[in-house]
Amino acid sequence: MIDLERIRRDTPAAETAIFLDSAGSSLPPTPVVETAVAHLRREAVVGGYRAAIERKHDLAAVKTSIATLIGAQASDIALSDSATRAWSDFFYSIPLTAGDRILMCEVEYASNAIAALQRAAATGARVEIVPSDPTGQIDLLALEAMLDERVRIVSLVHAPTNGGLINPARAVADLAHRFGALVLLDACQSVGQIRVDVAELGVDALSATGRKWLRGPRGTGFLYLCPELSASLEPPALDLHSAQWIGESEYRLAPDVTRFEFWECDVAARLALGTAVDYLLDIGIDNAEEAISQRAEYLRTALRGLDGVSVHDLGDRRSGIVSFTVDDLAPTDVRDFLAAKGVTVTVSPRSSTLLDMTHRKLDAVVRASPHYFVTFAQLDEMVEALRTR
Secondary structure (H helix, E strand, C coil): CCCHHHHHHCCCHHHHCEECECCCCCCCCHHHHHHHHHHHHHHHHHCHHHHHHHCHHHHHHHHHHHHHHHCCCHHHEEEECCHHHHHHHHHCCCCCCCCCEEEEECCCCHHHHHHHHHHHHHHCCEEEEECECCCCCECHHHHHHHCCCCEEEEEEECCCCCCCECCCHHHHHHHHHHCCCEEEEECCCCECCECCCHHHHCCCEEEEECCCCCCCCCCCEEEEECHHHHCCCCCCCCCCCCEEEEECCEEEECCCHHHHCCCCCCHHHHHHHHHHHHHHHHHCHHHHHHHHHHHHHHHHHHHHCCCCEEECCCCCCECCCEEEEECCECHHHHHHHHHHCCEECEEEEHHHHHHHHHHCCCCEEEEEECCCCCCHHHHHHHHHHHHCC
């Protein structure tokens, strides 16, 4: 069980407003903010280089904390500036030739799909979509029928941005590996709100962000890469951190996942990411998952009780994202109406998950994502605001 009183003390804004956009960019707890600000102040005194050297061991500890959270080793983690960057760096490192196949799920995120289409056009590979089953999750029977030795990579969104389902990552990995395909898990919306253990999931790579459910700063993210792949892939871009210049016309790649990192980075943000992960480890991921799930289910049930409100979440297993529409208001109008009442939600447009939203004939949905620091009374206030609209 979480210590809600302590958590809300660490989240001052949660006392003055109803924040339901942790699937976008959550409210960082005070220790995270203090970590970032303190390092920036130190940089202002001694400069960025010396300040970074002083925190060398703390920076290394960020990877250790992330590894502890997802059941990996620190040597399996590359720090990045976003989940999209981490996903793309891995995806673009996979060799592709004409006739190779890329499988993506129907709830694929737009950035991933665009990258896949670009690479397919450049290499002669093909992008193919695995349909969803009646529950909204990836159709495992369809996936099995589509797999063959030409499939190089299966991209799976663990928890889509536009609704509350969680895809069965382990089952996808088991099927893909039977045919020698790699599995890249977009865990942007799952790390920080549910238990994610890479050994249990069996995926080859995983990308995640700091700014959502981990409650870290923007401009942070990470890539997990299984050890067997670290020394066999060459990222599409390198620098003097990811490789060494060892001769006039020769360079040597870093021997591990470090080859997916660049030297220049926001040190303050990365230190703050470490603080955010440590904060979650202190709470306990199982406690956080339980609290988030309770709030999301509570909100879904309450919204279903309102006339003219439709909840659009699918899946057998649900995430902390609650998607809905209101009959007499456009999603943007609902967002703005609630903002005027002190409630922060956002809108997920069709363009972000084009195939799924088109298939379900949805132009946009309102997205509410209550983190563990939100009270049930606040959820009641949000629902009552919609009731009296």
